[in-house]
Amino acid sequence: MTTRHIVLCAVLVFGGCAAGPADRVVLLPGADGEVGRIAVNPGADETVLGTAWASASVDGKGRLAQTQSSAAQVSRDFATALGALPPRPKSYTLYFERDSDRLTAESAAQADIVLADIAARPVADVIVIGHTDRTGDLAYNDALSLQRAETLRELLIAKGGDASRIGVAGRGEREPLVPTADDIPEARNRRAELSVR
Amino acid sequence: MLVCVFGTTTLAAEPAGIVKIATGQVTLERAGARHAVSPGTPVDAADTLVTGADGRCGITFRDNSLLSLGPDSRFVIDDFRFDSTTHEGGFDSTLKQGKLAVVSGKLAKHGKDQMKIRTPSSILGVRGTEFVVEAAAAQ
Numbered sequence: 001m002t003t004r005h006i007v008l009c010a011v012l013v014f015g016g017c018a019a020g021p022a023d024r025v026v027l028l029p030g031a032d033g034e035v036g037r038i039a040v041n042p043g044a045d046e047t048v049l050g051t052a053w054a055s056a057s058v059d060g061k062g063r064l065a066q067t068q069s070s071a072a073q074v075s076r077d078f079a080t081a082l083g084a085l086p087p088r089p090k091s092y093t094l095y096f097e098r099d100s101d102r103l104t105a106e107s108a109a110q111a112d113i114v115l116a117d118i119a120a121r122p123v124a125d126v127i128v129i130g131h132t133d134r135t136g137d138l139a140y141n142d143a144l145s146l147q148r149a150e151t152l153r154e155l156l157i158a159k160g161g162d163a164s165r166i167g168v169a170g171r172g173e174r175e176p177l178v179p180t181a182d183d184i185p186e187a188r189n190r191r192a193e194l195s196v197r
Numbered sequence: 198m199l200v201c202v203f204g205t206t207t208l209a210a211e212p213a214g215i216v217k218i219a220t221g222q223v224t225l226e227r228a229g230a231r232h233a234v235s236p237g238t239p240v241d242a243a244d245t246l247v248t249g250a251d252g253r254c255g256i257t258f259r260d261n262s263l264l265s266l267g268p269d270s271r272f273v274i275d276d277f278r279f280d281s282t283t284h285e286g287g288f289d290s291t292l293k294q295g296k297l298a299v300v301s302g303k304l305a306k307h308g309k310d311q312m313k314i315r316t317p318s319s320i321l322g323v324r325g326t327e328f329v330v331e332a333a334a335a336q
């Protein structure tokens with residue numbers, strides 16, 4: 001900034017204009033109700049914002065001013081950017097009948113909700129990971145877990161999902177939700193986890 | 198072990214992020230060339246995203262960070278590294294101009310210095326979670 005600019009700015013300040021370009025950060029309350037923390041460092045010392053709507057402005061000379069913003073101010077100034085935030089990533093678990101790639105009645109009903117969520121997302125990316133309980137041997141369960149994931153993938157594609165954006169994997173009996181001894185049937189382990197974003 | 202090696206290879210090939218929302222004029226600058234951006238466009242480290250007066254753009258990153266740009270904005274992805282097993286890595290970016298909304302993801306959650314956003318005047322150390330940033334236009 002040249003001397004002339006500084007003088008001009010000083011004149012404009014008295015005229016009601018802002019004192020040169022300033023950067024600004026406002027901490028928002030999280031969707032889960034928790035407020036995070038942001039450290040703002042203009043060069044020498046950092047200032048940590050840690051309460052909802054806390055705001056820091058830093059001018060072109062590195063001077064930091066801490067103020068309190070508000071929901072109204074943020075929605076006025078940042079509506080367009082906030083409106084372009086992608087949907088939040090989400091995880092779902094669906095359960096299967098014993099030794100089968102058929103969903104349980106309860107999960108079959110829930111699957112419609114999951115599929116609707118995925119269909120509503122712009123360019124949804126989905127990872128489906130199938131699992132089994134510990135009845136049957138390792139190789140059999142690897143195949144069954146993959147088959148469970150593939151079945152859900154086919155269901156997603158049938159509902160209009162983009163095949164190139166749906167990844168599948170089978171983890172067999174290696175990652176039980178509920179640890180059991182070998183050969184123990186456990187309904188909560190006969191599942192597929194879907195990560196959607 | 199084989200599964201492990203395969204998994205790592207797959208992750209290395211995945212882009213840092215995917216554009217989920219793009220309306221109006223949105224441009225990606227990569228290695229001196231300009232590309233139009235639409236939903237589904239992958240973004241990576243060293244890319245610059247530019248929105249026009251009517252543009253806005255939302256990106257989902259591999260660590261589940263969500264970032265969106267308002268109009269007349271210029272945003273550079275300086276570095277993105279994410280280990281999906283350990284959640285270690287780094288996400289450095291610069292908002293050169295305009296407006297940015299952020300919901301931080303697994304990188305910021307795992308380590309307090311893993312996500313940083315620069316503006317013309319400051320460095321923001323992101324420790325979570327939701328915030329907005331404005332960088333004044335260069336004068």
